[in-house]
Amino acid sequence: MRFPLALTVKIARHIIKHKLRKTPKFAMVLQLEPLHTCNLTCTGCGRIREYSTSLKEIVPLEKCLAVAAECDAPMVSVCGGEPLIYPKIEELVDGLLQQGRIVYICTNGLLMRKKLREYLAAIYSPALESQISDLQSQGLITEAEAGAIRQGKTGGRPVIRPSKWLYWNVHIDGLEYTHDLIVEREGVFKEGVEAIKLAKRLGFQVATNATIYRETDVREIEEMFKFFSWLGVDGHTISPGYDYDAAKRDMVQRLGKQPGEFFLTRAMTREKFRYIQNWSGLFTIFGTPVYQEFLAGKRELTCTAWAIPTYNVQGWKAPCYLMTDGHYAGYQEMLDQVDWNKYGVVNGVARDPRCENCMVHCGYDPSGALGTNYQRGDHWKNFKYNFRPRPKPYADGGKVNAYNGFSVGKGHLAEAKGAVKSAPGGNGNGDESKREELVAKIPDPKNS
Ligand code: SF4
Numbered sequence: 001m002r003f004p005l006a007l008t009v010k011i012a013r014h015i016i017k018h019k020l021r022k023t024p025k026f027a028m029v030l031q032l033e034p035l036h037t038c039n040l041t042c043t044g045c046g047r048i049r050e051y052s053t054s055l056k057e058i059v060p061l062e063k064c065l066a067v068a069a070e071c072d073a074p075m076v077s078v079c080g081g082e083p084l085i086y087p088k089i090e091e092l093v094d095g096l097l098q099q100g101r102i103v104y105i106c107t108n109g110l111l112m113r114k115k116l117r118e119y120l121a122a123i124y125s126p127a128l129e130s131q132i133s134d135l136q137s138q139g140l141i142t143e144a145e146a147g148a149i150r151q152g153k154t155g156g157r158p159v160i161r162p163s164k165w166l167y168w169n170v171h172i173d174g175l176e177y178t179h180d181l182i183v184e185r186e187g188v189f190k191e192g193v194e195a196i197k198l199a200k201r202l203g204f205q206v207a208t209n210a211t212i213y214r215e216t217d218v219r220e221i222e223e224m225f226k227f228f229s230w231l232g233v234d235g236h237t238i239s240p241g242y243d244y245d246a247a248k249r250d251m252v253q254r255l256g257k258q259p260g261e262f263f264l265t266r267a268m269t270r271e272k273f274r275y276i277q278n279w280s281g282l283f284t285i286f287g288t289p290v291y292q293e294f295l296a297g298k299r300e301l302t303c304t305a306w307a308i309p310t311y312n313v314q315g316w317k318a319p320c321y322l323m324t325d326g327h328y329a330g331y332q333e334m335l336d337q338v339d340w341n342k343y344g345v346v347n348g349v350a351r352d353p354r355c356e357n358c359m360v361h362c363g364y365d366p367s368g369a370l371g372t373n374y375q376r377g378d379h380w381k382n383f384k385y386n387f388r389p390r391p392k393p394y395a396d397g398g399k400v401n402a403y404n405g406f407s408v409g410k411g412h413l414a415e416a417k418g419a420v421k422s423a424p425g426g427n428g429n430g431d432e433s434k435r436e437e438l439v440a441k442i443p444d445p446k447n448s
Pocket residue numbers: 038039040041042045046047048080081082107108171183
């Protein structure tokens with residue numbers, strides 16, 4: 001099966017329960033942002049900019065657990081910011097699992113190995129020695145880290161342990177060069193891969209999560225999926241990036257770019273996802289086939305943003321993960337007070353101009369599962385897709401040229417340094433227009 005049986009049953013029961021009760025609107029996935037602090041500043045991330053004045057605030061643990069119970073979504077995606085910075089992330093994951101939820105920890109991967117080592121320390125016994133030396137020989141932990149693991153875990157706090165209800169969901173937008181460029185820091189791709197390898201060795205379920213931008217070469221995404229499939233990753237989510245307000249402002253103000261240079265229009269999304277449909281069957285893509293058809297322009301769906309609500313330091317965010325017209329104290333209050341008919345695109349006409357280019361998963365993926373714009377055979381199509389055997393790991397994924405950036409001396413900062421060095425006041429190829437942009441990418445050596 002593409003998605004484990006127990007998890008599929010849990011989600012199906014949730015939908016059937018609400019359909020029988022005729023609940024007009026209900027939550028499928030809670031996007032829980034316990035904080036917006038992040039250790040990266042990715043291009044295109046509106047989150048850390050929209051909430052720049054509340055970056056130090058966090059949602060208390062008890063409140064996080066209360067809002068999960070309040071909206072009762074079977075799945076919770078713990079995101080942010082970087083959720084591994086949240087001081088009580090272990091207690092949060094533990095509490096959500098105890099509530100019987102499926103938990104995704106959406107991370108950029110930089111702190112993941114630290115959390116995995118803490119798990120190893122918590123379960124350490126001499127019987128683990130051969131695994132520890134194996135991990136050391138593969139470069140996934142250092143000698144000093146192995147020593148710390150042997151000391152065991154102290155402090156009595158929980159750790160994040162493997163569970164069939166838990167996924168690490170690592171944000172990866174391309175192979176090394178592209179990903180490091182998008183996250184605006186070299187070495188992030190490599191660390192993410194090491195973390196994924198370690199998590200898989202320790203028996204965790206791991207997914208990757210990619211956003212497709214205007215400049216994304218979908219052939220590269222295909223290569224990337226081959227590589228991660230070969231590493232044993234359990235599934236992938238993939239969503240189109242579009243010019244929502246906060247991200248658009250960031251592109252214009254901080255990078256001096258026009259959103260049109262970076263984000264996808266609806267037509268571009270369809271073109272890219274039509275191509276992706278040619279090979280997506282080779283991999284375990286999370287998301288209904290109905291949503292994938294929508295992305296490829298083969299059908300229309302209506303936005304059901306209320307089914308993937310977002311809760312953060314300011315409350316329930318409406319109308320959706322991307323756009324903010326207000327925050328509410330309660331989920332039901334948000335459902336009742338927001339005029340949902342104002343949003344989305346219906347029959348090709350945007351009800352709100354800001355929705356025009358949006359086809360993102362948080363608006364439309366649940367529509368595929370909930371049967372909005374139902375066409376005959378849709379339920380069978382979704383059922384068949386999930387119950388078919390999971391695609392096998394891609395056998396030749398190890399041949400993918402994944403480390404095509406800073407690992408082989410071709411990082412974007414190396415390129416920038418080289419360009420600046422080559423000629424006083426110029427970039428060495430007669431084109432000085434990019435010099436300021438390149439210089440800006442070089443960290444101050446005093447701070448690095
Ligand atoms: S890692 Fe996530 S939250 Fe952090 S800057 Fe990047 S996209 Fe934004």
